[in-house]
Amino acid sequence: MNIIEIKDLVKIYDSTEIEVTAVNHINLNFEKGEFSAVVGPSGSGKTTFLNLLGGLDRPTAGHIMIDGIDLWSLKPRQITDFRLHNIGFVFQSYNLLPVLTAKENVEFIMDLQGWPKAEREKRAKELLEAVGLGDRIHSRPGKLSGGQQQRVAVARALASKPKFILADEPTANLDSHSTENLLDIMEKLNREEGITFIFSTHDARVVKKAHRVITLEDGKVLSDEKK
Numbered sequence: 001m002n003i004i005e006i007k008d009l010v011k012i013y014d015s016t017e018i019e020v021t022a023v024n025h026i027n028l029n030f031e032k033g034e035f036s037a038v039v040g041p042s043g044s045g046k047t048t049f050l051n052l053l054g055g056l057d058r059p060t061a062g063h064i065m066i067d068g069i070d071l072w073s074l075k076p077r078q079i080t081d082f083r084l085h086n087i088g089f090v091f092q093s094y095n096l097l098p099v100l101t102a103k104e105n106v107e108f109i110m111d112l113q114g115w116p117k118a119e120r121e122k123r124a125k126e127l128l129e130a131v132g133l134g135d136r137i138h139s140r141p142g143k144l145s146g147g148q149q150q151r152v153a154v155a156r157a158l159a160s161k162p163k164f165i166l167a168d169e170p171t172a173n174l175d176s177h178s179t180e181n182l183l184d185i186m187e188k189l190n191r192e193e194g195i196t197f198i199f200s201t202h203d204a205r206v207v208k209k210a211h212r213v214i215t216l217e218d219g220k221v222l223s224d225e226k227k
């Protein structure tokens, strides 16, 4: 079953003097349970593509259907709400709130969603245990390594029980040991809990773990290979 259907997606940036077509007529489907990598050189449109898919940036043309809902036909406030309930994000730079502990960072989205305190505390602890940080739940991001912070970000992305997780170069700032560790955790969540991941990467070791590799070039799909 397709969870995401992308039809003739285009993004043109025309804020600068030169018009840039960052996403150029992409047509793709994603199924539930995928573990897919989006690859391509810097500037090929990976970040733009993931931002469109996640409702963070508006397409110039085309449609993104998520479980049959045309994302960008919704009103701005509905898009925010849809994103909050359906899409998990992991960014290259972790984007944790520095004043909150690991547990509070994971609880944050559940708080916005109106979960009762006891339930969100329980889920935050479970998720941090699942990413191997059961003993660091009260640490603030500044006391955690890059790899640990990114694992908190994965736990946070999972907190709202999203339909899928988008990760934009999640290992770009990690050393090889932390990269391996993060990938193992993502793969385990995919295999054992059926979590759908779509991640972009530059890193050959990360590409190797993907079950499907979509290569972008100049905003177009150059190849799409399932392993």
Ligand code: ADP
Pocket: 013, 014, 015, 016, 020, 021, 022, 040, 041, 042, 043, 044, 045, 046, 047, 048, 049
């Ligand atoms: P990647 O993530 O693969 O490096 P990006 O999606 O960041 O690629 O960029 C794709 C193209 O769009 C590049 O040519 C980039 O310069 C351009 N671009 C990205 N964001 C903007 C923006 N906000 N304004 C103008 N051009 C942009």
Ligand code: MG
Pocket: 046, 047, 048
């Ligand atoms: Mg990018």
